[in-house]
Amino acid sequence: MKIFKDEPTIEFMGKRFYAFAFSGLIILAGIILLITKDFNLGIDFTGGTMIEVSFKDDVSVNDLRKLLSQVGHGKSMIQRIGEENKFFIKTEQVFEPGKEEAESTTAADKHEGFTGEIKDALMSEEERQLNATDKLDLNDASEKQMMDFLISRGIDGDAAADAAKKLIGITSENTSGLITSFSEIEKIGLPAPVMSVLKENTFLGSFTFLSTESVGPQVGHDLRGKVTRAAIYSLLGMLIYIGFRFRLIYGLAAVITLLHDVLITLSFILLFNIEVSLPVVAAILTIVGYSLNDTIVIFDRVRDNVKLMRREGGSLILNRSINQTLSRTIVTSGTTLCTVIALFFFGGEVIHSFSATLMIGVIFGTYSSIFQSCAWLKIWEKKLLGRKKT
Amino acid sequence: MSKTLGWKIGIIIAVLVFSVAMFYPLNEKIHLGLDLKGGMHLVFQVETEVAIRKQTDNNVQRLKNRLKELSFKFEKVVRRGDDKIDVIGTLYEDERALRDIFDDEFRTWTYSISTDRITLALKEIEKASMRDQTVTQALETISNRINEFGVMDPVLQRERDTRLLIELPGVSDKEKRRVMDLIKSAAVLELKKLEADGFETREAALAQYNGVLPDDLVIAKWAAGSDRKGYTVLRAESVVTGRELKSARRDTDEYGGAAVSFTLDAQGGKNFQRFTSANIGKRLAIVLDDRVVSAPTIESVITYSGRITGRFTVEQADDLALKLRSGSLPADLRLMHEQIIGPSLGADSIRKGIVACGVGLALVMIFMVLYYKGAGINSIIALLLNMVILMGVLAYLGATLTVPGIAGIILTIGMAVDANVLVFERIKEDLRAGKAPKSAIDSGFKKAFVTIFDANLTTVIAALFLFQFGTSTIKGFAVTLMIGIIASMFTAVFVSRVIFDLVYSGRKKLQSISI
Numbered sequence: 024m025k026i027f028k029d030e031p032t033i034e035f036m037g038k039r040f041y042a043f044a045f046s047g048l049i050i051l052a053g054i055i056l057l058i059t060k061d062f063n064l065g066i067d068f069t070g071g072t073m074i075e076v077s078f079k080d081d082v083s084v085n086d087l088r089k090l091l092s093q094v095g096h097g098k099s100m101i102q103r104i105g106e107e108n109k110f111f112i113k114t115e116q117v118f119e120p121g122k123e124e125a126e127s128t129t130a131a132d133k134h135e136g137f138t139g140e141i142k143d144a145l146m147s148e149e150e151r152q153l154n155a156t157d158k159l160d161l162n163d164a165s166e167k168q169m170m171d172f173l174i175s176r177g178i179d180g181d182a183a184a185d186a187a188k189k190l191i192g193i194t195s196e197n198t199s200g201l202i203t204s205f206s207e208i209e210k211i212g213l214p215a216p217v218m219s220v221l222k223e224n225t226f227l228g229s230f231t232f233l234s235t236e237s238v239g240p241q242v243g244h245d246l247r248g249k250v251t252r253a254a255i256y257s258l259l260g261m262l263i264y265i266g267f268r269f270r271l272i273y274g275l276a277a278v279i280t281l282l283h284d285v286l287i288t289l290s291f292i293l294l295f296n297i298e299v300s301l302p303v304v305a306a307i308l309t310i311v312g313y314s315l316n317d318t319i320v321i322f323d324r325v326r327d328n329v330k331l332m333r334r335e336g337g338s339l340i341l342n343r344s345i346n347q348t349l350s351r352t353i354v355t356s357g358t359t360l361c362t363v364i365a366l367f368f369f370g371g372e373v374i375h376s377f378s379a380t381l382m383i384g385v386i387f388g389t390y391s392s393i394f395q396s397c398a399w400l401k402i403w404e405k406k407l408l409g410r411k412k413t
Numbered sequence: 414m415s416k417t418l419g420w421k422i423g424i425i426i427a428v429l430v431f432s433v434a435m436f437y438p439l440n441e442k443i444h445l446g447l448d449l450k451g452g453m454h455l456v457f458q459v460e461t462e463v464a465i466r467k468q469t470d471n472n473v474q475r476l477k478n479r480l481k482e483l484s485f486k487f488e489k490v491v492r493r494g495d496d497k498i499d500v501i502g503t504l505y506e507d508e509r510a511l512r513d514i515f516d517d518e519f520r521t522w523t524y525s526i527s528t529d530r531i532t533l534a535l536k537e538i539e540k541a542s543m544r545d546q547t548v549t550q551a552l553e554t555i556s557n558r559i560n561e562f563g564v565m566d567p568v569l570q571r572e573r574d575t576r577l578l579i580e581l582p583g584v585s586d587k588e589k590r591r592v593m594d595l596i597k598s599a600a601v602l603e604l605k606k607l608e609a610d611g612f613e614t615r616e617a618a619l620a621q622y623n624g625v626l627p628d629d630l631v632i633a634k635w636a637a638g639s640d641r642k643g644y645t646v647l648r649a650e651s652v653v654t655g656r657e658l659k660s661a662r663r664d665t666d667e668y669g670g671a672a673v674s675f676t677l678d679a680q681g682g683k684n685f686q687r688f689t690s691a692n693i694g695k696r697l698a699i700v701l702d703d704r705v706v707s708a709p710t711i712e713s714v715i716t717y718s719g720r721i722t723g724r725f726t727v728e729q730a731d732d733l734a735l736k737l738r739s740g741s742l743p744a745d746l747r748l749m750h751e752q753i754i755g756p757s758l759g760a761d762s763i764r765k766g767i768v769a770c771g772v773g774l775a776l777v778m779i780f781m782v783l784y785y786k787g788a789g790i791n792s793i794i795a796l797l798l799n800m801v802i803l804m805g806v807l808a809y810l811g812a813t814l815t816v817p818g819i820a821g822i823i824l825t826i827g828m829a830v831d832a833n834v835l836v837f838e839r840i841k842e843d844l845r846a847g848k849a850p851k852s853a854i855d856s857g858f859k860k861a862f863v864t865i866f867d868a869n870l871t872t873v874i875a876a877l878f879l880f881q882f883g884t885s886t887i888k889g890f891a892v893t894l895m896i897g898i899i900a901s902m903f904t905a906v907f908v909s910r911v912i913f914d915l916v917y918s919g920r921k922k923l924q925s926i927s928i
Contacts, residue, residue: 029845075758138586165585166756191756200757232586233758239749242456249881257878261871268867302817305879305887309894312875313828316868320835323864351838354784355831358777362827365773366820371765373448373758373816381824 036338039398053290065300070240071115075233078108094144162228276399302377310384317392337404341397356389432805442808446815451756452582457746461544464744466495500531557739600736602655606648607696636704657681661737663730671730682717766819787927792833795904802900818889825897832905836861
């Protein structure tokens, strides 16, 4: 199989102004979007709390909002995850609100703050009553708590540890993270005395927190600085490396191409309202490396071809170089795209925005290597063809 | 087979065996991050400046007493900022004597004397060492508490001077309250003489002393959950402090409720005996973190042991005993970042990671075989070897595999074949130009190498800067990507070449190659 039977002879340089216009339009659209709305920054950057909660039964976003508004958190962001009964609840409120020395509360009380309030709000009346008794909610107990509970009900240590492990095992098997019914517990083959303790003294709550995260505002602030520095240093580092391995104009053209990639990716992040979290920033930096990789392969050819065919002029050299490497560029972005698509569709919610950003970046990183990098080199055509130091 | 080819195959087998030995068995050798195995991740800021302020406060008191003893006249001694002491309205006759005191007894302070004011400032070097000491001590205390609490493989690290990173695998959202209390409580125990009790407000207590509290007294609130409410007046001086404890354990009080009993060391015992024998019939306040927990009446002389009661649950009594045993925190901790991942989410992430990995690998394999035929199989062998090396190096480095780390592996699958693609395209080009297959393979590898090196190095540079981010999850991504890319230089260049040689070396006259 071949993409091109022979070496292709596509006239890229002649179309470079279309490419400039195309990219310019996307970036302009991004700037206009930025005026009308802000980036959807994750709690990594803004500080705040994020809860991932899973329900046993069908619940709608509106139901949740109603419950949350009863405790004054109606304005939290609530987002359904996929098709399941799982939701993200996000707010900018952090764990230790307000004054450090609230009267008559312990450190732990203050800490419980937001996540504790949400947990209370989500409970049904029945669950609240059950919780007030000394029955244990198996969907709201850790392995250690289950074990301690069983021991306190007269089960011996080893049997209790084994049972607790198996019970947690059920929650890990189910994607919901919940034990849905006692029949599931019956299937795992627990000894009769354990079973009877469980039946009489425990119940199955209607939801569980899959994960919670709270970030203090200071951390978010620190992180922004760190991210900016990392981005600037890595661009500088690459400029220096290419300047050193090639020549400065190659470095400049490459860095402009990279900036272009970053701007376009940011525009799409705005457009699709992708949440900018730490992994998304990591994705953008990865794209920078990836796109540069493509660009360097082409520039490497340009450097060779400049030596071979200096007289034939910049456009011809640049066109030839792009065409010679075109099938490689397409194949590599093809395989990379394969894996990014696998990541996007099968990798799960945790890294969804990460893989979405990568997908945009790989597509436009490939586009820019072909249509942008050499177009920028063309601007410094005279320097490029100059005899000094190749 | 030539001799050099034999050597090369030997190297490849050695690398393969070494890698497998490193990561086998997989579930023991590869460390999973908290986002995969579930647990609690905490970052605290140690409030070292508060510790410095406390130290300054102590010195204000010390200086005041000293000046009084030597009958220097002054209006007042106050703390300014966290680390300065002002003596205001001084009328000193003997500056020499004053300087002697500062030089001898306040060596860690710099001072300046002007006509109506003396200012002492804590030396920078002293502050730095205090900060350091505070954090070290906090780390030690928390480490003791966590170890006693019984968490498997906890991680406790100092991050950037004054931050502590704590990772507690297996601890879930449900235990947060207890764990937080265990980590954050200062657990400063003081036994003090109770002077007066039963005030509803602080003001009511103050009114007893006409609004000005004498220097040797303090007002303290009853702890939440204890059987009394309101405020008490205590002697400022502690009879015994938590530092003089030898041991503490859960016990039961006379009514069968949970309590904590403790024994004192020799010095503490001596002080306690002296105090109790002089104060029979008076009340002793047991103060925990500036709150009065209980205040029993002293009925007889006590020497080495005592008991703290205060309506504890069994769990609370256990934890209090644990905290008292492991010592008090030298400064408050401020929570900066907290992440709790439940066990089911971690398991789910692993499942999804494996599926995405498998699908990605399958797609790339199909693509490569369809496109490069025989050479495609060559690149698949190289890719699989790359994965083996990647796991081996991860295990060797003791690196932690996280969700972004798995993403890094998946991305590596797509990017690592790039080196193969570069070589194959060069070979194709040379074949098109009419070169003989064998020399096309030769020049293809040779020409592509520089490009592969330059192109991959930029990805490595990007990964290096990512690594600088410092957060453990992103580090996981950067590390896997970096290892994968570097390994691809070995597998796609060295190994693929050997495979070509192996496949085609037997034939005297090579007509065509499958590419």
